[in-house]
Amino acid sequence: MSGLVLKLGPRERVLINGAVIENGDRRSRLSIVTPNANVLRLRDAIHPDEAKTPVRRLCYTAQLILTGDADPALAREQLLPRIEELSQILVDPDSRRLLTTASEAVMGEQFYQCLKSLRALIPREDRLLAAGSR
Numbered sequence: 001m002s003g004l005v006l007k008l009g010p011r012e013r014v015l016i017n018g019a020v021i022e023n024g025d026r027r028s029r030l031s032i033v034t035p036n037a038n039v040l041r042l043r044d045a046i047h048p049d050e051a052k053t054p055v056r057r058l059c060y061t062a063q064l065i066l067t068g069d070a071d072p073a074l075a076r077e078q079l080l081p082r083i084e085e086l087s088q089i090l091v092d093p094d095s096r097r098l099l100t101t102a103s104e105a106v107m108g109e110q111f112y113q114c115l116k117s118l119r120a121l122i123p124r125e126d127r128l129l130a131a132g133s134r
Contacts (some may be wrong), residue, residue, distance in 0.1 A: 004032040013042040040066040062115040
């Protein structure tokens with residue numbers, strides 16, 4: 001069986017195709033077998049007020065697609081050029097790999113994978129912004 005496997009902690013919430021699902025009292029594992037299902041862990045969700053940095057804004061845009069609040073075609077037009085801009089700034093091999101994965105995910109309409117790759121860049125962005133403000 002292929003698809004997305006979610007490992008959920010007790011009481012963890014996830015949004016699947018617009019429905020909020022809350023796990024019970026024990027850890028569990030869900031297999032999402034429907035292709036192109038929109039899935040967002042609510043613990044990973046970025047509040048609009050937090051989308052103030054380049055990477056967080058990209059994550060928020062990908063998140064809007066997953067919640068059904070943005071048109072995927074329009075969001076793709078916004079995501080791809082901004083991912084390319086970031087790849088001009090974040091030039092280390094690991095960042096480039098994550099940005100390439102995010103780009104390929106957008107082109108393949110795999111927005112959860114895009115969000116996952118972009119979220120991995122947030123700690124790096126935080127370090128760079130902290131170093132730049134000194």
